[in-house]
Amino acid sequence: MNHQKFAKEWISAWNSHDLDDILSHYSEDIEISTPMIAMATGGKESTLKGKEAVREYWKKARDKFPDLHFELIQPTAGVNSVALFYKSIMDKHAVEVMFFNEEGKINKMYAHYD
Template sequence: MNHQEFAKLWVDAWNSHDLEDILSHYSEDIEITTPMIVLATGGKESSLKGKKAVREYWRTALEKFPDLHFDLIRSTAGVDSVALFYK
């Protein structure tokens, strides 16, 4: 699969709001860091590690923002990586 195909599948998964489809794009040891986690946890933490923690965070976010929608601008391939630019 090339990076454009992956990018389309990733955006489609997020736009479907199917949490398990979204998580299928990530490894079990996923780690995310974002200022939004600080807001969601009341300032307790800024990073989440592992699919279990990320699943709960994203489940809450998807419920809170039912109109969440991403538009893919472009994707690029790197060495063992893909970068997606979206709004």
């Protein structure tokens, strides 16, 4: 996998605000961990499992931040994984580490923010 090409496609999908396009990068059994879950939902959860749960969370987040725009700073490659450093919402910097399954879909993701 070309991590730079993937990073550009991933950022473009998010900036399009098209949930189907965004979710096309993820497996059905996706597991995400991010401090933004609790902030967006007002709860204490920080991990979601399954594409439908993730879809609902991202739909709420997209509605809460309709002007969402990500700006890629640096993509990096690992073993069956990438880490993307980018400018996120509310002028935060983010690093997302994404792990890929055998089909090349993200099945686990960890997000970090400053």
